[in-house]
Amino acid sequence: MIANEFLLHYQPKVNMRTGSIFGMEALLRWQHPTQGNRPPLSYLPKIEQHDIIIELGNWILDSALSQIAKWHQQGNSWVVSVNIASHHLQHPDFFTVLTQTLARHPNAPAHLLELEILETVVLTDVTYVKDLINKCQSLGVHVALDDFGTGYSSLSYLKNLPTETIKIDQSFVRDMQTDQGDLAIIEAIISIGKAFNRKVLAEGVETDEQGVILMRLGCDLAQGYGIGRPMPAEQVQVWANAYQPSELWQQWNSQNWSLEDMPLVMAQRDHAQWVQQIERYVCSPNSQQMPEIEYHHHCRFGQWYYGAGKSYSLLPVEWLHYFVPR
Numbered sequence: 001m002i003a004n005e006f007l008l009h010y011q012p013k014v015n016m017r018t019g020s021i022f023g024m025e026a027l028l029r030w031q032h033p034t035q036g037n038r039p040p041l042s043y044l045p046k047i048e049q050h051d052i053i054i055e056l057g058n059w060i061l062d063s064a065l066s067q068i069a070k071w072h073q074q075g076n077s078w079v080v081s082v083n084i085a086s087h088h089l090q091h092p093d094f095f096t097v098l099t100q101t102l103a104r105h106p107n108a109p110a111h112l113l114e115l116e117i118l119e120t121v122v123l124t125d126v127t128y129v130k131d132l133i134n135k136c137q138s139l140g141v142h143v144a145l146d147d148f149g150t151g152y153s154s155l156s157y158l159k160n161l162p163t164e165t166i167k168i169d170q171s172f173v174r175d176m177q178t179d180q181g182d183l184a185i186i187e188a189i190i191s192i193g194k195a196f197n198r199k200v201l202a203e204g205v206e207t208d209e210q211g212v213i214l215m216r217l218g219c220d221l222a223q224g225y226g227i228g229r230p231m232p233a234e235q236v237q238v239w240a241n242a243y244q245p246s247e248l249w250q251q252w253n254s255q256n257w258s259l260e261d262m263p264l265v266m267a268q269r270d271h272a273q274w275v276q277q278i279e280r281y282v283c284s285p286n287s288q289q290m291p292e293i294e295y296h297h298h299c300r301f302g303q304w305y306y307g308a309g310k311s312y313s314l315l316p317v318e319w320l321h322y323f324v325p326r
Helices: 052-073 095-101 126-138 155-160 169-173 180-195 208-217 233-242 245-254 258-284 300-305 317-323
Strands: 005-014 020-032 037-039 079-083 113-118 143-148 167-170 197-203
Touching: 005 052, 005 079, 005 233, 020 052, 052 079, 052 095, 052 113, 052 233, 079 143, 095 126, 126 155, 167 169, 167 180, 169 180, 180 197, 180 208, 208 245, 245 317
Parallel strands: 020 079, 079 113, 113 143, 143 167, 167 197
Antiparallel strands: 005 020, 020 037
C-alpha cells in the first residue's frame, strides 16, 4: 500500500542572505485511490500513535535516502530533512533500522540526512532522546528540533540536547508583522539559538518583508511558500535552476541590525501598512473613516516619531517628510 499510494514532495530551504539553496524537507503525500490527494492533517494525527507510522516512517527514510543519492550524484549536496513521529522515534529498533537503511544506500552520505523531531517528543524522555540523538550523530546524521516554541520550551533541556538546528514554527512567522507577541517570541528563539550555538531556521516565510525582518533579527535560514512550495522530486531540479533570490533580500544581505534597531524597523512596517490603508480608503468610497486622514499623528509611526522616536538618533530630522506628511 505504501509504495502504491504514498509519495514524497520536497520543499526547498534557502539561506536568504547568500541566496543559496542548502536543503529540502521531505513531506509525505497520500494519493488515495478514490479520494485523490489527501491533506496530511486528515490522516497523520490519526495514525501517529499506531504501528503503521513505524512502517511509514521507515519507508520515508528509505525513499529520502534514495533521493539524496540521486541528487548527490548530480552534484547537489542538499541536506534532506525527514520528520520523525514520536511513536517511531521511541521504538526500540529505531536506531538499528536507521543504521541498516543507511547501509542500503552507500551513495547517500549520512551527513545529508537530517531528522526533525518535535520538542514535545523530547519531553517524554529527555535522557532517552538525548542518547538517541548522540547515536544518530555518530553515524553522521543531523538532528533538528522542529516547531520550537509551541511546546513547553525549556532552556535546561535545550542546553543538554545536542541538536544542530532549531526551527521557528510557522505560526509565529505568519503573524509576525501584525502581532507583537509573535515577533517577541521569534526574537527570543533567535537569541536562544545564538546563545546555545544552534542554527535557526524559520518556517512559513511567505513574503519578502518577512524575510527581511528575520534577516535583521539574525535568522538567515528559511523555508515557506514565498520561497518554494512542496513539489515532486522530478520538479526540484527545474525549480532550483530557475530560482532567483528576492531582490529585497539582496539589498539587505550586507546589513546586520541589532535588536535595538527593531523599533524603527517595525515603525517602518507600520507606516507601509498605513499607506496601504490610505490607498484603499481613497480608492473605495465604502471604506471606514480613517482618523489619520484628518490628523496624521494617529498612525502608529506618527505616535512613535512624535513620542519615543524623538530620541532615536539614527533617523535624521530632514527625513521626516519621507514618512510623515506635514
